[in-house]
Amino acid sequence: MFTVSVAKLKQAPAEERRYELTGTIRSLPGGAAEPIPVVSPVVLVLTITNAGDFLWAVGESRTTVRLACSRCLKEFAVELAGRIEEKYRLHGAAGPEEEIPLAADDLDFTDQVIESLLLALPMKPLCREDCRGLCPRCGKDLNEGACGCPAGEGDPRLAVLKKLL
Template identity: 45%
Template sequence: MKIDVQELKREGQIDVAEVVSLPRVAELVVDIEAVDDVHVSVHATYRQPLIEVDGCLRTVVHYRCSRCLGSFARPLEAPLHETYTLSADSVDDEIRQVADDEIDLTPELEQAMFLAIDERPLCSETCRGLCPVCGCNRNERDCSCDTHTIDPRLEALKGLLSDGPSE
C-alpha cells in the first residue's frame, strides 16, 4: 500500500482504502498458519514538513493453538499511527523520513500486525492441551495416563510415604 506524496501535498489530506496481502507475517510467526487478505483504511494529513497517517487494518488470522496444536481462526484489528517528515533535519527516531514521492506502508502494516497478534494463541481459555504421556488431545477425549510427576530431588522420599509407619 502506497501513499502518493505529491497528491497529498496538493490536497492536504487523502483517504486510502485497499486490500493487501501480508504473507511474511505467517512466514515469520510459528503459531500462525495463514493470514487472510488485510483490509486497510488510512487517512493521511500533510502539515509541512510532517505527514501523519492514521488508520486501521482488519483481517482474519489462522492460528495453531499453543496448547493442543489445533487450528482455529480469529479476527484481528490493529490501529496504525505513523508520522513521516519531508525534512532531512529530523532527529526524532519516531518520525520516519520520506525518501521519494511515495510512502510504502507495507513495513508499518506488518509491524502493526506483529504487535496485534496473540503471543501464545489458545483455541479457547479452557483448552486442556495435549497429554504429556500419550499425546492425545484432552479437549477431544480423556486418557487414563498418570500425569502426576514427582520432583526428582524428592523421588527418594516417595517410598517413605507409601509404606506407612513401620514398627
C-alpha cells in the first residue's frame, strides 16, 4: 500500500525525491488488548536521498486513532505522528548492520508505517489534560459533575468502618 519505486533514484547519486502516499489501515495491532481502530486515512510523507552507497529514507506517518481515556474510559480521537528512518544499501555486500540490502526497485513501507504509529501512541491517553476520571466509589464520570459521594473518602470499606465507630 505504501510502496514507492526507486528504480530511477537508485541510478542518480546525490538526488532526492519526495513522496506523499495515502492509504487505509483499519486498525493497529493492540498487542494483548483489542486492536486500535484507525479513523482517518494514513498519510506517509517520505524523502529518499541517494547517498551514494545507500538510499536514505526519512519520513513521517500521520493518522487519527480512537483510544479509551485512561481515567474516564471514554473513547476519543487522538492524532498520531510517527517517524520513519531506513537505509537501503545499494553497493557492496557488507554494509553497517542498520542498512538493509536493496532487493527490489519497489520499497514497501507498510510495516514501518504501522510500527511508527504504534511507537507514537501515548502511554496514558487522556481525553483532556484535566480529565477528572471516574468516582472510585460509584463509578460516575466526574467530568459530568459531582456524584454526591462524600469527598475525601477514597475507600468505601473505611467509610463503613467510620459509621460503625
